[in-house]
Amino acid sequence: MSKTTILEERKDQIHRSGEGAIDIACNRESLAGAVSQRACVFCGSRVVLYPISDALHLVHGPIGCAVYTLDIRGALSSGPELHRLSFSTDLQETDVIFGGEKKLEAALDELIDRHSPKAAFVYSTCIVGIIGDDLEAVCRKMTEKKGIPVLPVMSEGFKGSKRAGYLAACKAMFRLIGTLPTEGISPLSINIFGDFNIAGEIWIIREYFEKMGVQVVANVTGDGRVADIGKCHGAALNLVQCSGATLDLAKMMEEEYGIPYERVSYLGIEDMADSLYKVADFFSDIDPGIVERTQKLVKEELEVLMPELARYRKDLEGKKVAMYVGGSFKAFSLVKAFRHLGMECVMVGSQTGTAEDYAELEQITDPGTVIIDDANPLELSHFIKEKDVDVFVGGVKERPIAFKLGVGFCDHNHERKEALEGFVGMLNFAREIHSSAMSPVWQFVPRRANRIAAEKKEAVNE
Amino acid sequence: MSKVKTKKTVKPNFVSTTNACKLCTPLGASLAFRGIEGAIPFLHGSQGCATYMRRYIISHFREPVDIASSALGEKNAIYGGGPNLKKGMLNVMKKYEPAVIGVATTCLTETIGDDVPMNLKEFKSEFGDLDLPDLVEVSTPSYSGTHIDGWHGAVRSVMEQLCVSKAEDTGRVNILPNMVSCEDVRHLHDICRDFDIEGTILPDISETLDGPALEDYVKIPSGGTPVSEIKEMSGARGTIEFGRCLPPQTGGTSLEKTFGVKNHRIGLPIGLRESDRFFETMEDISGNPMPKRYELERGRLIDAYVDGHKYVFGKRAVVYGEEDLVTGLCAFLSEIGVDVVLAGSGARKRGMEDAIAAVTDGVARMAPEVREGVDFYDISEEAESLRPDLLIGHSKGYRYAKAWNIPLIRVGFPIHDRFGGQRVLHLGYKGALNLFDTIVNAVIEKKQADSSIGYGYI
Numbered sequence: 030m031s032k033t034t035i036l037e038e039r040k041d042q043i044h045r046s047g048e049g050a051i052d053i054a055c056n057r058e059s060l061a062g063a064v065s066q067r068a069c070v071f072c073g074s075r076v077v078l079y080p081i082s083d084a085l086h087l088v089h090g091p092i093g094c095a096v097y098t099l100d101i102r103g104a105l106s107s108g109p110e111l112h113r114l115s116f117s118t119d120l121q122e123t124d125v126i127f128g129g130e131k132k133l134e135a136a137l138d139e140l141i142d143r144h145s146p147k148a149a150f151v152y153s154t155c156i157v158g159i160i161g162d163d164l165e166a167v168c169r170k171m172t173e174k175k176g177i178p179v180l181p182v183m184s185e186g187f188k189g190s191k192r193a194g195y196l197a198a199c200k201a202m203f204r205l206i207g208t209l210p211t212e213g214i215s216p217l218s219i220n221i222f223g224d225f226n227i228a229g230e231i232w233i234i235r236e237y238f239e240k241m242g243v244q245v246v247a248n249v250t251g252d253g254r255v256a257d258i259g260k261c262h263g264a265a266l267n268l269v270q271c272s273g274a275t276l277d278l279a280k281m282m283e284e285e286y287g288i289p290y291e292r293v294s295y296l297g298i299e300d301m302a303d304s305l306y307k308v309a310d311f312f313s314d315i316d317p318g319i320v321e322r323t324q325k326l327v328k329e330e331l332e333v334l335m336p337e338l339a340r341y342r343k344d345l346e347g348k349k350v351a352m353y354v355g356g357s358f359k360a361f362s363l364v365k366a367f368r369h370l371g372m373e374c375v376m377v378g379s380q381t382g383t384a385e386d387y388a389e390l391e392q393i394t395d396p397g398t399v400i401i402d403d404a405n406p407l408e409l410s411h412f413i414k415e416k417d418v419d420v421f422v423g424g425v426k427e428r429p430i431a432f433k434l435g436v437g438f439c440d441h442n443h444e445r446k447e448a449l450e451g452f453v454g455m456l457n458f459a460r461e462i463h464s465s466a467m468s469p470v471w472q473f474v475p476r477r478a479n480r481i482a483a484e485k486k487e488a489v490n491e
Numbered sequence: 492m493s494k495v496k497t498k499k500t501v502k503p504n505f506v507s508t509t510n511a512c513k514l515c516t517p518l519g520a521s522l523a524f525r526g527i528e529g530a531i532p533f534l535h536g537s538q539g540c541a542t543y544m545r546r547y548i549i550s551h552f553r554e555p556v557d558i559a560s561s562a563l564g565e566k567n568a569i570y571g572g573g574p575n576l577k578k579g580m581l582n583v584m585k586k587y588e589p590a591v592i593g594v595a596t597t598c599l600t601e602t603i604g605d606d607v608p609m610n611l612k613e614f615k616s617e618f619g620d621l622d623l624p625d626l627v628e629v630s631t632p633s634y635s636g637t638h639i640d641g642w643h644g645a646v647r648s649v650m651e652q653l654c655v656s657k658a659e660d661t662g663r664v665n666i667l668p669n670m671v672s673c674e675d676v677r678h679l680h681d682i683c684r685d686f687d688i689e690g691t692i693l694p695d696i697s698e699t700l701d702g703p704a705l706e707d708y709v710k711i712p713s714g715g716t717p718v719s720e721i722k723e724m725s726g727a728r729g730t731i732e733f734g735r736c737l738p739p740q741t742g743g744t745s746l747e748k749t750f751g752v753k754n755h756r757i758g759l760p761i762g763l764r765e766s767d768r769f770f771e772t773m774e775d776i777s778g779n780p781m782p783k784r785y786e787l788e789r790g791r792l793i794d795a796y797v798d799g800h801k802y803v804f805g806k807r808a809v810v811y812g813e814e815d816l817v818t819g820l821c822a823f824l825s826e827i828g829v830d831v832v833l834a835g836s837g838a839r840k841r842g843m844e845d846a847i848a849a850v851t852d853g854v855a856r857m858a859p860e861v862r863e864g865v866d867f868y869d870i871s872e873e874a875e876s877l878r879p880d881l882l883i884g885h886s887k888g889y890r891y892a893k894a895w896n897i898p899l900i901r902v903g904f905p906i907h908d909r910f911g912g913q914r915v916l917h918l919g920y921k922g923a924l925n926l927f928d929t930i931v932n933a934v935i936e937k938k939q940a941d942s943s944i945g946y947g948y949i
Contacts, residue, residue: 059538059562062579069539091598091633093515097543119508122635136507155599187537187568406557410708429555475706
């Protein structure tokens with residue numbers, strides 16, 4: 030290993046499965062100059078709240094924060110599409126000097142009149158935290174004036190990591206919960222937390238629950254609506270996906286309304302099925318038929334899926350995969366999903382994993398797998414090479430790293446436009462991995478071409 | 492044709508911004524720093540800025556874009572970011588071994604009042620025993636100006652901070668190309684070579700943001716303007732800087748003032764007439780006549796203009812984006828008989844109205860509405876009544892083109908919804924030909940799509 034690839038201060042954020050007890054450092058501020066793949070608190074909040082499609086999302090700050098989040102995500106809505114517009118107060122120098130509260134108020138006035146949203150989220154940015162605009166006061170005033178909830182999101186970029194932004198978003202949403210009546214909600218009812226309806230995935234999942242006879246009260250936040258969130262305390266159970274994005278909200282609801290939650294994942298075969306069974310078990314006392322209905326659903330889906338998967342597996346058997354994801358919860362599902370494809374996971378990393386997450390990863394991965402927290406391009410490229418990876422799974426920032434090295438890539442982040450959840454999503458995923466790994470272009474990239482040439486030369490010499 | 496006076500802006504902009512038609516200042520600086528050989532851009536601010544900008548840039552160039560950050564946290568925001576800046580630079584030196592670190596500030600560090608020039612001075616004296624890279628700093632508060640200000644600011648900082656003594660006559664020409672594509676910069680290199688004059692193009696993103704497939708991940712991609720050449724820009728025969736809407740003080744004016752290198756400020760060479768100005772300037776500086784191949788390119792361009800004029804004449808276009816790109820596009824569109832009905836930019840007070848009047852003088856049939864400081868809400872409000880046939884600008888106009896059912900001609904940055912944005916050629920006769928073909932074909936495609944018959948012979 031090149032001595033300069035991994036900085037001394039980052040060594041305890043990297044672990045190899047099977048090599049001693051795992052004691053990975055995590056949830057730390059990113060190291061200055063390390064070129065972290067992480068974003069900021071604002072990003073965390075924006076990611077979580079973004080798909081609430083009938084709310085106005087106003088970024089209070091200079092233009093950058095708003096413009097870099099302009100319609101970049103694949104979160105779909107079945108109705109309004111207000112979330113796809115990017116609003117900003119576009120603070121100028123004079124606003125910074127004299128304060129931006131007046132401008133914020135005027136902007137809210139203007140935008141709420143123009144779009145008649147059901148609620149407005151106002152995101153604080155770095156600079157607002159510094160100049161000390163009183164978002165709370167402006168929002169309170171505008172709530173009264175406009176008659177809709179205007180909610181401050183305290184997401185100053187520098188106040189921690191993306192995870193802190195998740196919490197800020199949950200706090201803002203929590204204010205909406207309990208604002209609307211809950212009559213008519215079935216005793217067999219859930220809220221779907223932590224799914225962002227990328228490429229319409231939540232529609233796949235909702236259909237499963239509907240087939241099981243379970244009512245979905247609110248999607249938090251994919252294809253989300255303000256009114257649904259307002260009454261979601263009427264649901265019997267919260268299902269929390271994603272590594273902690275909405276876990277805080279579920280905990281707040283458990284404390285305030287006594288609603289239990291289950292952690293779930295809709296990625297891969299086992300996790301998808303397990304998640305459905307968890308719900309079936311939860312409701313089996315009040316609806317004994319639900320378990321059987323769920324079994325039938327899973328069986329039918331698998332009958333379609335498995336023969337198709339087998340075809341892809343034939344080609345993919347033995348190929349090596351590495352992944353770097355935002356939350357590590359997704360990584361658990363991916364590791365299992367790749368086993369179904371006969372592939373070997375050799376590196377798993379995440380931006381915001383917790384100590385427990387990494388301990389679990391150590392349990393489910395093969396010996397020698399690199400586990401890494403808050404990586405950067407040099408470390409990622411180092412391990413891609415060391416492990417001779419065939420496919421890399423990550424987000425758009427990781428894509429060119431893989432491609433540059435001549436490695437296949439699968440986008441498994443918010444920007445993807447393919448549905449990868451559910452049983453049908455597993456098939457899409459297999460297809461996507463197959464087309465990433467099996468393309469003939471990899472013969473021409475230097476990494477392979479040089480090796481093929483060297484092998485030929487060796488053969489001649491022999 | 493007599494000079495047509497541009498219409499005065501009448502409508503005030505709105506308080507809020509919806510779908511901005513600009514990016515923030517440090518992004519431009521980061522891009523410019525990426526065009527210096529061995530340089531790594533370093534944003535002094537919180538981690539998110541660097542990551543967001545990397546993501547945004549990657550989607551256009553499809554290249555790894557490593558931008559370092561001082562990753563400030565809450566404590567740094569209160570007590571000052573200087574220590575983190577220094578620590579970050581040391582880490583970058585260890586890992587990337589850069590020849591240059593280009594430090595750009597962000598709204599956070601500008602507002603907490605970090606004194607970056609002083610921080611860098613301290614850094615140099617504290618770590619003077621190390622083999623230090625060249626350090627360049629630029630102030631890029633994102634609450635003033637746009638990404639283009641960041642770009643020009645970084646170019647000027649590079650010039651002023653690296654080119655500090657008068658070099659002997661190098662016989663070279665300096666070209667400050669503005670924010671153009673990788674392909675554009677490659678074309679400028681070809682032009683210099685064909686004029687038999689060595690060119691220093693600053694910055695040069697032709698390779699650093701459009702590199703080849705490699706066996707290894709290179710920490711800093713090869714290519715970029717060599718620092719040794721930057722240091723000798725004071726010995727050039729002249730500087731050409733592209734842009735009719737540039738700030739008064741730029742890299743070019745600074746070099747002229749300090750070292751007497753004549754600065755030729757001309758528009759972006761987009762279209763026939765603006766390209767003519769560029770080639771004439773190249774003739775002046777190099778002392779060589781325009782090479783034959785460009786005469787042929789010029790001839791082919793006029794030939795194409797003639798062949799295709801009927802498809803595009805009288806079409807109404809809305810053009811948006813960076814002030815100089817928009818100005819250049821207006822120059823070109825007016826030559827081919829396309830009426831620009833609205834020319835918009837997110838930048839403010841750039842004199843775009845005068846610039847557009849100057850470049851369309853004598854050919855435009857009508858004056859466009861010129862709007863500075865606009866966002867896409869403003870543009871769409873006006874465009875509805877302007878009934879455009881074409882939308883010309885970067886990818887972010889797509890939703891409007893879709894709503895109005897008109898073609899979007901993708902130019903400039905960012906091109907996030909098509910492939911090859913970094914390889915779009917805008918400059919010179921060849922660039923004009925490329926734009927012309929693209930526009931004519933878009934018009935033909937639209938005609939075919941709208942026709943129930945769909946002629947295969949048009």
